Amino acid sequence: MKNRIIMLFFVSLGLAAAAALSAAPPQTTLAYTVSMNDPASHVFQVVLRADGFDDEALDLKMPVWMPGYYGIQKYPENVQDFRAADGTGNPLEWEKTAENTWHVRTNGAPSVVVSYGVKATVQFIVHSYLDENRAYIAPVGVFLHVGGRLDHPVTVTIKPYEKWKDAATGLDPVPGEPHAFSAPHFDVLYDCPILVSNLDGVSFEVGGVPHSFVGWNLGDFDHDVLASDLRRMVEAAVSIIGEIPYKHYTFLAVGPGQGGIEHANSTAVSFGGFNPATRRAATGFLSFLAHEYFHLYNVKRIRPVELGPFDYDGPNRTRLLWMSEGWTSYYQNVILRRAGFTTADEMLAAVGSPIASLENRPGRHVQSAAESSWASWDQGPFGGDPEKSVSYYDKGAVIGLLLDLEIRHATQGAKSLDDVMKALYFEFHKEKNRGFTEAELKNVCERIAGAPLDEIFDYANTTKPLDYARYLGYAGLEIEPPRELDEPDAGVVVRDQNGALVVTRVGRDSPAGRAGLAAKDVILSVDGAAADAAGMKKAIDSKRPGETVVFRYTRGDEEKEVSIVLSKRIDPGYRIKRKPNPTPEETAILKGWLGK
Numbered sequence: 001m002k003n004r005i006i007m008l009f010f011v012s013l014g015l016a017a018a019a020a021l022s023a024a025p026p027q028t029t030l031a032y033t034v035s036m037n038d039p040a041s042h043v044f045q046v047v048l049r050a051d052g053f054d055d056e057a058l059d060l061k062m063p064v065w066m067p068g069y070y071g072i073q074k075y076p077e078n079v080q081d082f083r084a085a086d087g088t089g090n091p092l093e094w095e096k097t098a099e100n101t102w103h104v105r106t107n108g109a110p111s112v113v114v115s116y117g118v119k120a121t122v123q124f125i126v127h128s129y130l131d132e133n134r135a136y137i138a139p140v141g142v143f144l145h146v147g148g149r150l151d152h153p154v155t156v157t158i159k160p161y162e163k164w165k166d167a168a169t170g171l172d173p174v175p176g177e178p179h180a181f182s183a184p185h186f187d188v189l190y191d192c193p194i195l196v197s198n199l200d201g202v203s204f205e206v207g208g209v210p211h212s213f214v215g216w217n218l219g220d221f222d223h224d225v226l227a228s229d230l231r232r233m234v235e236a237a238v239s240i241i242g243e244i245p246y247k248h249y250t251f252l253a254v255g256p257g258q259g260g261i262e263h264a265n266s267t268a269v270s271f272g273g274f275n276p277a278t279r280r281a282a283t284g285f286l287s288f289l290a291h292e293y294f295h296l297y298n299v300k301r302i303r304p305v306e307l308g309p310f311d312y313d314g315p316n317r318t319r320l321l322w323m324s325e326g327w328t329s330y331y332q333n334v335i336l337r338r339a340g341f342t343t344a345d346e347m348l349a350a351v352g353s354p355i356a357s358l359e360n361r362p363g364r365h366v367q368s369a370a371e372s373s374w375a376s377w378d379q380g381p382f383g384g385d386p387e388k389s390v391s392y393y394d395k396g397a398v399i400g401l402l403l404d405l406e407i408r409h410a411t412q413g414a415k416s417l418d419d420v421m422k423a424l425y426f427e428f429h430k431e432k433n434r435g436f437t438e439a440e441l442k443n444v445c446e447r448i449a450g451a452p453l454d455e456i457f458d459y460a461n462t463t464k465p466l467d468y469a470r471y472l473g474y475a476g477l478e479i480e481p482p483r484e485l486d487e488p489d490a491g492v493v494v495r496d497q498n499g500a501l502v503v504t505r506v507g508r509d510s511p512a513g514r515a516g517l518a519a520k521d522v523i524l525s526v527d528g529a530a531a532d533a534a535g536m537k538k539a540i541d542s543k544r545p546g547e548t549v550v551f552r553y554t555r556g557d558e559e560k561e562v563s564i565v566l567s568k569r570i571d572p573g574y575r576i577k578r579k580p581n582p583t584p585e586e587t588a589i590l591k592g593w594l595g596k
């Protein structure tokens with residue numbers, strides 16, 4: 001009797017399981033195919049197949065910005081020839097209900113196939129580009145997601161142009177399927193650009209994890225030198241946090257263009273060539289890569305709470321880009337120094353450069369670093385009008401430097417900014433799986449320092465002047481002030497533009513500013529001679545401070561003339577140097593920070 005009861009129980013359990021399975025909704029899949037049959041047209045052909053969705057309609061949405069570049073982009077305007085059909089090819093009705101939303105009436109069709117073209121003509125790292133040489137896919141501007149389903153897995157199959165054989169990306173490959181990749185959700189897909197062409201590059205390992213540098217038209221270079229240099233750079237960056245949080249990492253050199261954008265296990269950078277024979281060029285290139293690489297920690301994982309999960313439909317504003325971008329700018333110099341690519345004096349010059357940029361910008365009296373961060377969506381990443389704004393890159397890097405020295409001083413060299421970064425990584429990214437607030441960032445910094453840090457955070461949130469003497473003095477350092485030179489200066493910056501000499505900047509208290517010259521004025525002549533940038537400089541350099549130079553210019557439809565009394569040129573200064581007689585404590589802090 002007991003055995004019969006047990007048997008009936010398992011039969012009932014099996015029937016219940018079968019009923020549950022039969023009642024479960026069908027599995028849904030999203031699969032993309034991207035073709036580039038006619039690269040000269042600059043148009044990608046994209047097909048999305050959605051299976052198993054029983055919705056009566058699907059809202060297909062395209063992001064309007066790329067995480068890492070805080071400005072609205074007009075990606076939806078590049079979409080053309082949009083079509084929708086069911087799995088048997090019958091057309092489905094659709095309409096565009098918002099700038100970045102296509103509403104498709106599926107009528108419950110088990111399969112929906114959407115096709116469209118994407119125009120790709122802009123050579124800028126946040127935009128896709130296609131020509132006869134290579135394809136660069138910025139996923140946010142190519143792949144639509146189903147509204148409310150950002151967490152849905154997705155596969156992407158790339159069909160390269162017939163003359164190309166390679167596709168490189170941070171996405172995981174689909175085993176056994178050439179040029180096919182998968183992502184667990186759209187945040188990963190949107191974070192993984194794809195480069196397609198005939199590619200070259202190098203591979204290396206750090207901590208047993210594979211890394212590669214892959215690019216188009218890399219030119220002649222020593223593969224072993226590049227691999228060795230990148231390995232050293234990555235090892236120095238990884239040592240700051242102590243953990244590699246990815247399975248593989250790819251540097252994508254995408255060719256001519258502008259900028260670089262960080263991703264969780266890759267970075268895409270514009271590339272002008274690698275020439276290790278020229279030390280300055282090689283160091284500059286490695287510094288650029290160090291910045292984008294370190295972002296895999298600072299921004300992609302160590303992040304303000306506003307930067308993820310993302311709202312792709314509009315701005316994601318935060319007041320903390322001075323930390324996210326500025327501290328990364330600071331660490332790119334730290335990384336190169338620790339990897340042995342720069343000397344101690346070169347490190348001092350590198351961390352002093354943003355001080356000079358900040359202090360020679362009148363906008364430091366008007367806008368705080370936090371305000372600059374918030375306004376990035378409106379004024380751009382490097383600030384707007386120099387008279388009214390600052391760059392959160394520059395001021396954030398300076399704050400990072402001063403905070404690092406303050407922590408080392410307060411803890412007698414036992415702690416540093418590295419400890420702050422590690423605490424943020426492990427406590428918020430790994431344990432809490434979220435970003436941090438402004439208050440939480442300050443609390444972590446003060447806990448590591450063992451002291452209040454109100455003044456440091458005032459530097460971020462106000463226009464309060466920075467006390468360089470105090471913080472640099474902790475390491476036996478001082479800063480050179482600006483000084484007058486016996487050379488003439490008008491205080492105007494110009495650019496040759498389409499055959500015209502256009503004013504791009506005028507210092508508010510400069511001779512040109514006091515005389516009424518303004519940005520966008522077009523210079524016709526200087527002292528009666530037709531002017532270009534070189535001619536204007538020659539005319540000014542031929543004078544002495546106190547002498548007059550005559551500018552004739554147009555503003556709109558009006559022609560004007562103004563006499564400008566030249567002043568003495570100001571050496572911007574703000575170079576960091578060692579004090580002549582540092583104390584033992586200062587020497588110890590300098591050694592701990594700068595190395596031998």
